[in-house]
Amino acid sequence: xxxxxxxxxLDVILSVLENPVRREILKRLSRETNYPxxxxxxxxxxxxxxxxxxxxxEENDFVESTEEKSDKGGPxxxxxxxxxxxxxxxxxxxxxxxxEFYTYKKYDIVKKEFQESDVSYEKxxxxxxxxxxxxxxxxxxxxxxxxDPDLEKIRIKLEEIVNETNYNVKINELKxxxxxIENNIxxxxxxxxxxxxxxxxxxxxxxxxxxxxxxxxxEKDLLTLYIKTNTLDPNFLSEQLNVRKTIIEKTLDKLVxxxxxxxx
Numbered sequence: 431x432x433x434x435x436x437x438x439x440l441d442v443i444l445s446v447l448e449n450p451v452r453r454e455i456l457k458r459l460s461r462e463t464n465y466p467x468x469x470x471x472x473x474x475x476x477x478x479x480x481x482x483x484x485x486x487x488e489e490n491d492f493v494e495s496t497e498e499k500s501d502k503g504g505p506x507x508x509x510x511x512x513x514x515x516x517x518x519x520x521x522x523x524x525x526x527x528x529x530e531f532y533t534y535k536k537y538d539i540v541k542k543e544f545q546e547s548d549v550s551y552e553k554x555x556x557x558x559x560x561x562x563x564x565x566x567x568x569x570x571x572x573x574x575x576x577x578d579p580d581l582e583k584i585r586i587k588l589e590e591i592v593n594e595t596n597y598n599v600k601i602n603e604l605k606x607x608x609x610x611i612e613n614n615i616x617x618x619x620x621x622x623x624x625x626x627x628x629x630x631x632x633x634x635x636x637x638x639x640x641x642x643x644x645x646x647x648x649e650k651d652l653l654t655l656y657i658k659t660n661t662l663d664p665n666f667l668s669e670q671l672n673v674r675k676t677i678i679e680k681t682l683d684k685l686v687x688x689x690x691x692x693x694x
Contacts (some may be wrong), residue, residue: 440531443516446490451475452483456512459493461637463511472647484510517626534623536630584611633658648673652681653688662686 447453454473458464466484470477487493487510494513497506518531587607594600636657640650651671656662659670662682668675 440518440529442490443518443531446486446492447518449483451479452487452492455480455483455487456492459510459512460633462641463509465507465509467507515626515630517623532623534626536627539627580614584614648677648681649685652678652685656685 451473455469458469458472464472466477466480469475469484470480473480484493484495488495491514492512493510495508495510498509500507515534515536516531517534519529521528521530584607587603587610591600591603591607594603636654640654643650643653645653648671652667655667655670659666661667662685664675664678664682667673667682668678671678
């Protein structure tokens with residue numbers, strides 16, 4: 431966990447996110463800032479309930495509020511937007527349980543880090559040593575070969591440890607291998623954080639694009655999902671948007687026509 435995450439309690443985050451309405455509010459706010467009345471209409475939840483959920487989200491730094499002028503000349507209204515960036519991951523399986531969360535940085539900050547880094551974008555990776563190997567028949571299923579050279583290197587080391595009969599040597603080699611695996615995972619996680627920043631910026635561009643197109647909400651949601659998944663499968667889209675397949679199919683016809691017309 432990085433220093434910036436030290437003041438965050440995972441249990442608090444999970445307790446906030448366990449409520450499906452709050453998650454839906456965050457989902458909506460991730461696309462655009464919004465105000466309680468509009469959220470109430472979109473989610474079909476009373477405005478009083480929306481206000482209670484927003485209070486919980488704001489008290490726990492998930493969202494922040496600002497006042498803006500009313501479009502109709504009325505009193506200023508409070509609008510909400512996401513405040514912090516979280517990533518939560520829980521790995522559960524045989525011999526495995528790990529929970530992890532962290533914040534990731536916005537695109538502009540990561541972009542600046544890229545520019546200030548002394549690591550070349552065109553860094554050449556040398557593949558040294560053996561990248562394929564043979565294994566005993568009894569462990570082939572458990573330890574398959576990898577095409578990635580780094581993973582293959584680790585796999586070969588593990589193969590050698592599996593066949594090691596000296597316990598002291600085995601323990602020492604296992605300690606070194608675990609550390610190497612952890613170092614590789616940390617490298618991947620760093621890349622993943624930067625990819626999240628890039629993904630966030632990409633989604634921002636998608637949302638901006640959609641917001642400038644004259645469509646109803648279902649059409650906008652459908653176009654957004656199409657851009658992100660590159661699929662026009664009505665069954666998949668119906669499941670993802672929780673909209674009847676017949677409605678999806680009718681809307682798809684309009685969407686396809688819209689896309690075809692925009693090609694010119």
